[in-house]
Amino acid sequence: MMKWIDVCAMEDLQPNSGVCALVNDRQVAIFFIPKETQVYAVSNYDPFSKTNILSRGMIGDLTGQRVVASPMYKQHFNLVTGACLEDDSVSIPVYSVKIENARVLIGVEENS
């Protein structure tokens, strides 16, 4: 069962950039594209540098994929699948996210 956790208001998001939320002890990076009212949520943990920083990376698209670039060593992660574009053996967790009544909600599996 998916449970939605309220993490912040829409206005807490950074336009065309990211913030990090603490969701059930997990660090979740949330990115916001105001033009499309689109939000993405992925793990904040960068497996290459082993630091919690992805929310501070730049977002954009590469070959049609929505990506965030790690601010440390610049690997790109697909915001939808979590796959790393430079190394297909690496991927990061992605989270369900939605906006409801101007609040940002992150979906987590119950009992996980």
Next chain:
Amino acid sequence: MKKTLVVIGNGMVGQNFLAGLVNSAIKDHYEVITFCEEPRPAYDRVHLSEFFSGKTAQDLSLVPENFFQDHAITIHLGDKAVKIDRENKTVTSEKGLVIQYDKLVLATGSYPFVPPVPGADRANCLVYRTIEDLEAIQAAAANGKIGAVVGGGLLGLEAAKALKDLGLETHVVEFAPRLMAVQLDDAGGAMLRRKIEGLGVTVHTSKNTNLITDGDKCVNKMCFADGEELETDVILFSAGIRPRDDIARDCGLEVGPRGGIVINNQCATSDPDIYAIGECALWNGMIYGLVAPGYAMARTVVAELAGDAAGFTGADMSTKLKLMGVDVASIGDAHAKTPGAMVYTYQNGATEIYKRLVVSADKKQLLGAVLVGEASGYSTLLQYCLNGIELPENPDALILPHRSDESVGLGPDALPLSAQICSCYDVNKGAICSAVESGCTTLNALKAETKAGTGCGGCVPLLKSVLNSELAKHGYEVNTDICEHFPYTRQDLFNLIRVEQIKTFGDLLAKHGNGMGCDVCKPAVGSILASQWNEFVLSEEHLGLQDTNDTFLANMQKDGTYSVVPRITGGEIKPDMLIVLGQVAKKYNLYTKITGGQRVDLFGAKVDQLPNIWKELIEAGFESGHAYGKSLRTVKSCVGSTWCRYGIDDSVGLAVELENRYKGLRSPHKLKFAVSGCTRECAEAQGKDVGVIATENGWNLYVCGNGGMKPRHADLFATGLDKATLIRYIDRFLSFYVRTADRLQRTSVWMENMEGGLDYLKAVVIDDKLGLCEELEKQMQYVIDTYQCEWKTTIANEDKLKRFRHFVNSDKTDDNVVFVEERGQIRPANEEERKHFNLLEVAE
């Protein structure tokens, strides 16, 4: 019905075989089952030593995620095949499984040979082959001081490096009279020995170990045939490998007199339904202890099962590696065993370089080579050797240092299409050319398409030169577009922004680009907008354009914390200001260091601490040092005429003035200045983008110097200037650079790529050849007039400060940031130390 294919051993070659199989049509005809004795599927043994530098077993894995599931391959992890019944065609495993096979592939690899020395089974006597071995070595080293490696071959030296890195006093004990006896000749071995001893490893050659027994000071003592002894805590055996052929031997397959499962050119054993590949296989009397030949065997068996007539016809054993930072390479017949072979050697005692060429009697063919200390010629020589390319008239030119511009390298065009470029994945030049033709125009695309360059990486330089030459031949213009979002160069974008008065990235993208942008074009455009319009970089429209450092106005460090660098103009600072720096550093427990740019860097600030730290600094009168921006960094000064008995003019005064004038200017790359008070040049101005030196006749201006990766001495641009002229020239010079350079191009590289070079630049800046000077000066004046300290603006703006928190929804900080103390200050905990904290949130 599907047939059953069983693979025994999931090591490097076994896995490579499976990977080849799933890419081939015959996979559909087989049910595939593999036995893997180790507790984890195949990993990269070639890079095993990186386990010690922090790579995990996961990092070293060679198996893509879900590989076995996705391809419906059954893997029995931690289960060893113990018996083959050839009559009933079954394999029995240790755990009792009995599997019927139609075809069987043995990929059991080899084991490290431990010489039968009494005591070789004592505590801390270890080998170097598996991840478990490395864990045992790590544990043993943790309680020891001295380590010895038995065997001075390739692997032995790699193991020695590992011991050294683990902090042990390290010895290498070799039976032969020289190191790397297989690959090197005496002189090469001696040179290598000198270099390795220079690194603090003790080498003992011609040493035969008779006995290992209790040590007096250490856990073990090695006793040698010549009566000498060596006390050591850890002993690593690296005295060669032996094929793991037991299971084959027991079922009656033919094995060689000194071991190894005999195979033919199809890699079939004496039983046509059983193949052997990798280090367990004996082909033509040879065991190949390298991974590339094993991969070639794996390909052979895949082709054979598919009914293709490929055959294994031997493999090249040439190698190039870096052993403890020393380049060593050996090609072909390094020992000149070919009848009539002639030898050229080059030895440079001063720089410790040794090179040897072995050529045929007619001096036309390269038979072999040895390189120690400098191996950049390896790929060229290897191509001569493998492809039988005729040597130049004086073959020694290939190993003599070229001190003129004359190039003796073998251009990629000289290679035949059949030339093997990547030996790990057996990719020849022909395959690369066709990949380029079918649209792979970048190195990454080429790697993805052909796999070339994705193994050991040794072939990448050659791969790149083939790519470039092919691109040129096909008339591809080397693409100068900044990235996939804009079909323009940085200079084009600059002009578009200026002429069309574009103020935001969004507008530029809508008018001239496509997609969303990326981390290449966004910061580049952000920089252009800033140097044109100089708006607040964190305003809503610009925020997403800034590289991380710029968004948080601080430099990100390896652990995700930041550094704080306040401006200290010209390196001049009042005692009270210094005290403030000390107080702030102390209050926030920041690591404090004097930088190479004459100022102070405070490290270890968490993102949520930055505003408070800066508030205190700004209240005390500091401002941003722009250490995070592609902008002016420092203007270094020497003390100059104010104090120095030789000083001709006030270098500190000018440095302060210049730094205040150009601070905050956004440019294609960072800018560094220096001002010296006389020609003794204590400020090192001739290594800076802009350098000024005082003379009796006025200021001398130097431009386009660079330290860093490729140092460049600055060029003298104009002499005997008064201050007003000096500043006018610098204004124009900088504006012209900002306008025309490529992204991330320092002034040095910009100038070197400029048609007409220094003379042209002088014509533009001094003689106003383009009639641009007035505009260039105006542009600079605008930037100067609109300067703001970004930190000051930021802390005055509640809304902007919201960003400086680790979590939007909690006041907690990142518990993954851990410091330890060293020399009385904090530093980030290293991997080893972090294990005690268990804080890493490991990705699921």
